[in-house]
Amino acid sequence: xxxxxxxxxxxxxxxxxxxxxxxxxxxxxxxxxxxxxxxxxxxxxxxxxxxxxxxxxxxxxxxxxxxxxxxxxxxxxxxxxxxxxxxxxxxxxxxxxxxxxxxxxxxxxxxxxxxxxxxxxxxxxxxxxxxxxxxxxxxxxxxxxxxxxxxxxxxxxxxxxxxxxxxxxxxxxxxxxxxxxxxxxxxxxxxxxxxxxxxxxxxxxxxxxxxxxxx
Numbered sequence: 676x677x678x679x680x681x682x683x684x685x686x687x688x689x690x691x692x693x694x695x696x697x698x699x700x701x702x703x704x705x706x707x708x709x710x711x712x713x714x715x716x717x718x719x720x721x722x723x724x725x726x727x728x729x730x731x732x733x734x735x736x737x738x739x740x741x742x743x744x745x746x747x748x749x750x751x752x753x754x755x756x757x758x759x760x761x762x763x764x765x766x767x768x769x770x771x772x773x774x775x776x777x778x779x780x781x782x783x784x785x786x787x788x789x790x791x792x793x794x795x796x797x798x799x800x801x802x803x804x805x806x807x808x809x810x811x812x813x814x815x816x817x818x819x820x821x822x823x824x825x826x827x828x829x830x831x832x833x834x835x836x837x838x839x840x841x842x843x844x845x846x847x848x849x850x851x852x853x854x855x856x857x858x859x860x861x862x863x864x865x866x867x868x869x870x871x872x873x874x875x876x877x878x879x880x881x882x883x884x885x886x887x888x889x890x
Contacts, residue, residue, distance in 0.1 A: 676790065676832050677701045677718060681711035681737070682726035682752065691724065694779045695786075696846040699825070699832035708732025712740060720747055721790055724782070727753035735767045742768030748789040750782075796831045798887055801870055803831055812870060822847065823866045830875060830885035839882040859883075 678700045680691050685706070692702045703718060705711040709731040715723065723741055725734035738749045751769045765772060770789050773782055787805075796803040802811045810817045810827055819827065825847045830838070840856040848854075863883060867875060876884050 676722075677703060677720040678786070679703045679705065679711060679714055679718075679720045679723040679725075681705040681708065681724065681729060681734070683707060683729050684726070687726070687752075690779055691782065693850070694783050697825075697849070698783065698787075699829040699846070701833050701836065706730075708734065708737045711737050715741055715745075715747070722748045722750065722786055724750045724752060724786065727751055727755060735763065738767045738769050750786060750789065752777075752782075796828075798827075798831050798834070798885065799871070799874065801827075801874075803828055810870075817869050819866070819869060822862050823869070826862060826866055827870065830883075834885050834887055837878050837882045837884045842882070 678695050680688055680695070680702060681704070682688050682691075683706055688704050688706070692704060695702050703714050703720065705714055707730040708725075711723070711725065711729070712732065714720070715737075723737070725737050727734040729737070734751055734753070738751060741747050741749055748770045749768065750771045750773065751767075752773055752775060754775045771785055773785065796805070800813055801817075802814075804810070805828070808824060810819055810824060826843070829843070829846050840859045843859050844852050844856060848858075863875060874885060874887070876886050878884060
């Protein structure tokens, strides 16, 4: 699932992106309101996290446009602390409102709740239970390592998207990982033996893709 994070503070964008990527979300980022709208117009997103005080177009105006033109959930971030500010944010159509400073883990939980994303994901005969951090095939628990589970979760969040080794390493192993990219191939090979060899397809020279035909 795609999440848009728009804030003119680069460090805030970097921190939030890291948290969401580790949970398997496809993250898009913007540094101002106009860029956020451009991304919204070109990409289907499930959640927009918008800073109120952004250059060019503020978060409230971006929120209004998004809510007028889609079913996308919107969460507003702001340093404003007055009750009337919270009321204004919610009146703009925002689904939730968080005051800065905040714990990124709390934001992540609130975001998941907005997207009804905290329970279960289905991929063919596999069920991924996020709150348990476990996966089941034909109702039997899959014996996955942490990396295998994280890979499966990330693929399930990006069904139909070809993911490069670099993208997988950044999102699953973390941006500080400096090992061999070929470790991705090894872990995917092991994952396939547990979930089924035909679920994750190889695009040689490009990457991997979880391709599932929807009913």
